[in-house]
Amino acid sequence: MRIRNILAVVVAMSMTCFAAAQSPSPAPSLAPEPPTDLIVADTPDDAGNSVEVHWNLSQNDVFNTLLSDTQEVNPQQIVATYAVERKVTDGNGNEVSDEDASWRKVSEIGAGESQWTDRSVNLGWSYDYRVCAVDNQGDKSTWCNASGSVTPVMQMFNMSKAWLAIWMLLFGAFIAYFINCARSGKTLWVRKIAGLEAIDEAVGRATEMGRPILFVAGIQDINEIQTLAGLTVLSRVAKTAAEYGAQIEVPTCRSLVMAAARETVEAAYLAAGAPDSYQPDRIHYLTDEQFAFVAGVTGYMVREKPAACIYMGGFYAESLILAETGNHIGAIQVAGTAMPSQLPFFVASCDYTLIGEEFFAASAYLSGDPLQIGSLKGQDYGKFLSVLVLLTGIFFATTISMTESDESDGFGTGALNYIKNNILGNEGFGSFGGGDTDIEGDDS
């Protein structure tokens, strides 16, 4: 009997142990470590409609470079996202809904990200934020709260663009001064631009040959400055064509450009005293599609063989196709664009090319209007000022590379940083000497 009792106890204990091994035991908490040092701040230089939220990555975030090399991360605790919650603490006199007044999730940010900008805040309201890490299993860490609430405020002026404003004012002052000089009768000298001088020659040649002039104002829309600059040249070309009795063909890539070009050409014909020669159908819309437009224009070029092809505006890859086709048909070609990547193609294929600023100077140059010529002189002085800043930067960069190390806190480094980050950058007036100096290979 006693042996049976002992056996029964042993069997019962074995079964209990077996059952215990089979049934799930209460799992230990595998929640990831929370993010730390949550900082919330009003976004500077904005209209009070956003708040910046920063935190330090959780220790279980594999993107946490400080810890990943020294600490083994439990695969079940690896952070997948960060949940950001917000609640309104003060509605600035407005009624706050219950939902907003309590914690609610406003964003979920992927692992490795340590900042987020909340763009759904109201001006003058106060907000509290908290953030937690969420792992692969959906387990949440404890919350990391910000030390205080934040109230978005609107700035009157975007101070990060203070230097840009100064540059614009200085530049505007130069232009205004020289326009005033021109008004008072002072003669201003402007160097000859061969490409623009050639326009009359091209129109004359087309007239002699009895062939049309092709004018392409780029493939951009009317809200682009290059298209406007192209139309100003078109005005002059159309006027000359009207005076000579030549026909001008203007295919456009945008409907609005067609409408504007018609107005321009009509006024030019009127100014030339030949309103009856104006043919609106010669200024026509082809298509918005880049290469379909090129196919249409080159088809026209091959069929009609215009004597002069003038390309003035914003161009992309189609520039070379247009210019090479014009070259093959033997047309005299003048091009102008502010697209640096397309300039080599025009230079290789056209007789004359207006490079960048020459293209923008065309309108003033062609008009001969003293007021516009004055603006060109102002532009030159602006360029002079820019070169001075550049030379100063080059001087400091060269001096640093020859005398100081990159970590140096010397005057040269400070000056160079200030030029790069403040005067030419977007850090406003800022403080002198901040930021990094990366001279070699810096593309900023």
Next chain:
Amino acid sequence: MKRTVPLIIAIVAGFVLLIANFIPFAEGWGLKAQEWFNILAVGAMVLGGGNLVKLHLMKVSGQRKGWGYSLVTIVCFFGTIIIGMSKMGVHPNALYPDYAWSGYYLESGSGLWWIYQHMIVPLTSMMFAMLAFYVATAAFRAFRAKNTEATLLLVTAGIVLLGRTYAGVWLFGWLDWLPESITHFNLFSITWLPIDLYSLQFDRLTVWIMEIPNTAGTRAITIGIALGVVATSLRILLGVDRSYLGQD
């Protein structure tokens, strides 16, 4: 009046966008102006389409030179509109199965999708591929050594062309056999100029050409362009330049 109103609109819109760049309160104004422009552009599409059809119909009816192309254009124009507007081949949206036209107009397999994938994309690619031949003919003309500048261009282009291919590495493979004291010998100890044998390898020289002289030249042009844009904008904003409206 015909010129004054557009001029006033241009000046006001220009100043609004300028102010919006510096004053946070007005930063939404620029977006609003862009929305207005988009609405105008959509309206103008009708104008452009109408003009396109009118011109090609006139060409076909007059049987002028190349009228066959115009006929193809008109057929394609109306064909695309009909297929697109009728959403041919588009299945109803799963949320609104009872509405035959509720599907996405560019649904995979639909008529418009087919036109885009099997006509527009190959035709566009064909035009783009032709660039390679145009580059060859333009390069042939540009690289003729007519004067000093053209010769310099030819030599530079040759180095960059070779440097961007394996030939650049292969041509200077023999340098590996020389000791570093020879390949890295720099007579004047000027590190920023590629004057030692090691730096003169075409692949390395190409990087130097692209990063130093090429970047410098591009930046010079870009600065000029930026100043030109500001000056032109100011001329338009101040109403000094009105030639784009048809006035000299």
